Amino acid sequence: MEFLNLLLILTAAFLVLKRPERERTAFRLLVVSTLLMVVLFSLATRSGILPGLNY
Amino acid sequence: MTTPSSGSLAPAARFDPVFTITALAVLFLTVVPVGTAVFYLGFVRGDSPCVMCWEQRIGMLLVSLVGLFVLRFGPRPKYVGMAILIAAWGLLMGLRHVGMHASRDVGQGFSLEIMGAHTYTWALFTYWVCVIAMGGLLLMVRPAHLGVSVRTLNSLERITGWAFIVVVAANVVQAFASTGPPPFMGQSDPLRFSFNPRYWHWSTEEWKPPLKLNFRGRWAVDKPVLASLPIDPAAGPFGSLPAIAVKERRSVPMTFNAAPTDLAFDAATNQFLITTDVGVYLTDAALAMINRYTLVDAGFSADLGRFAGAAFLDKGELIAVGENKSFVVLKPNDNASADSNYRYFLESRDRFDEVNRSRFGTVRARMFYTLSAAYDPASNSIFTLTVPNNIAKRLVVSRFDRKDFTLSEEYVPAITRDACLTPFDKRGLNEFTVTGATVKDGLLYAISAAYSTLLTFDLQSHQLVAAYAVPNLKQPVGIASMGDDLYILGADRALTVIARPPVAAATPKNPMCTTEEKR
Numbered sequence: 001m002e003f004l005n006l007l008l009i010l011t012a013a014f015l016v017l018k019r020p021e022r023e024r025t026a027f028r029l030l031v032v033s034t035l036l037m038v039v040l041f042s043l044a045t046r047s048g049i050l051p052g053l054n055y
Numbered sequence: 056m057t058t059p060s061s062g063s064l065a066p067a068a069r070f071d072p073v074f075t076i077t078a079l080a081v082l083f084l085t086v087v088p089v090g091t092a093v094f095y096l097g098f099v100r101g102d103s104p105c106v107m108c109w110e111q112r113i114g115m116l117l118v119s120l121v122g123l124f125v126l127r128f129g130p131r132p133k134y135v136g137m138a139i140l141i142a143a144w145g146l147l148m149g150l151r152h153v154g155m156h157a158s159r160d161v162g163q164g165f166s167l168e169i170m171g172a173h174t175y176t177w178a179l180f181t182y183w184v185c186v187i188a189m190g191g192l193l194l195m196v197r198p199a200h201l202g203v204s205v206r207t208l209n210s211l212e213r214i215t216g217w218a219f220i221v222v223v224a225a226n227v228v229q230a231f232a233s234t235g236p237p238p239f240m241g242q243s244d245p246l247r248f249s250f251n252p253r254y255w256h257w258s259t260e261e262w263k264p265p266l267k268l269n270f271r272g273r274w275a276v277d278k279p280v281l282a283s284l285p286i287d288p289a290a291g292p293f294g295s296l297p298a299i300a301v302k303e304r305r306s307v308p309m310t311f312n313a314a315p316t317d318l319a320f321d322a323a324t325n326q327f328l329i330t331t332d333v334g335v336y337l338t339d340a341a342l343a344m345i346n347r348y349t350l351v352d353a354g355f356s357a358d359l360g361r362f363a364g365a366a367f368l369d370k371g372e373l374i375a376v377g378e379n380k381s382f383v384v385l386k387p388n389d390n391a392s393a394d395s396n397y398r399y400f401l402e403s404r405d406r407f408d409e410v411n412r413s414r415f416g417t418v419r420a421r422m423f424y425t426l427s428a429a430y431d432p433a434s435n436s437i438f439t440l441t442v443p444n445n446i447a448k449r450l451v452v453s454r455f456d457r458k459d460f461t462l463s464e465e466y467v468p469a470i471t472r473d474a475c476l477t478p479f480d481k482r483g484l485n486e487f488t489v490t491g492a493t494v495k496d497g498l499l500y501a502i503s504a505a506y507s508t509l510l511t512f513d514l515q516s517h518q519l520v521a522a523y524a525v526p527n528l529k530q531p532v533g534i535a536s537m538g539d540d541l542y543i544l545g546a547d548r549a550l551t552v553i554a555r556p557p558v559a560a561a562t563p564k565n566p567m568c569t570t571e572e573k574r
Contacts, residue, residue: 003231006230009113048151050151
């Protein structure tokens, strides 16, 4: 899934640099990539979302 | 990449601190942490990120990507919003990862170390710098920056863009080799990176159920509650135990600020010590009159929580231990200054001095609360025993040196074969909830509120050497040794006096053998 996410980032960067008229698409890719990062990290740490420390 | 293919272009970019600093920041963030991670740590040294490291690395790239948006389209509010959201999540990711290793011994960590800190620590630092940098840049933004449609990029900004493309492309390669295409994803313990497909290992381990979210995980330990514990000794891990004879049962007539939480006795001063949630009471030997007391300000300085253990120490001092293993050492003083002690005590400030307030640190008992404390003059040590909780169940005996209050010994007691005690299948000492303890002649006597059982541990052999049922106990909270007797105090101030039982040898006359040996 990290491979897919990095491809999304690469595509978004390409659009920003080479196809700026596709700003909306690039921004959507940024949002999707961010959400994917949040989901994957939450999945990997689902047994304890918050830092494992005293509170 | 020099010019966009269409769109309304701003005039050729001239020097503007907002865009120049943004370009430098994006270039730095892309090349230094992420570029170093993929090219040097990954391709040269074979480091493969764990799944958490991957997401932190991707978060940094996303912050950099937002920077590219700003360079191209100006600092639009939605970009700033995304950057803050990503960096905030990055800080949480960094804290979560650092939290796994922060309390390990010096030098220990996970994966590679860079300049004295492991990679995840640098991730946390990087996100923190991102937030600082974004705040600084926002201070420099002027209304003219917000009207930008599409900017042409100057040389620095083009270099930044190319650097980003190259670093992300390299990460794509490493991600394909290390984590694989969807649905495969990063791993908790990744293999060493290799370009050779023979050594690629793609995993869906992280997708496996249960997929239930938990915020605090194993740290969500409930504080002990005695009211719901089973009290029938026959239902305990050892089944029917020999009952110990009760010599006396009465109620303690004194009034405390709250329910008692522990009991101790000092033969030198002929006094009992009773603690409540924050109260420390010294009484006469008849448990009829309070000689002196104080209420400790438990929230000041080290959080003492609720007192759950009490013991007399040497030098005329006494200790009250909170259920969180924080403690305070007090010394009675008839000439104590009420003004000086304002910071320590809530009431009766002129009867004690505070000598020390700190915390016991443990290893095996770290994730457990305690409800007991005992002092052994022979070893000049303080003992605590753990109570089971909603996450884990284990009875751990911890010994702390009186001189520096530091952990000196810790163990999970075994059950001596000589005791003729055999727990039922898969049951054991971890089911007991020890609420009081006292040491006498090398033996640690512990009273358990669960199953109303008196446990006797040999401090030399670290073994349980005897166990007896104590009839009609209700929420015992403390036990003290006075002469040949043991005094057990309940939360309702009920006092039960029993004769201190001998440690029976493993003979047919051993009363325990008659009930347990056959099973």
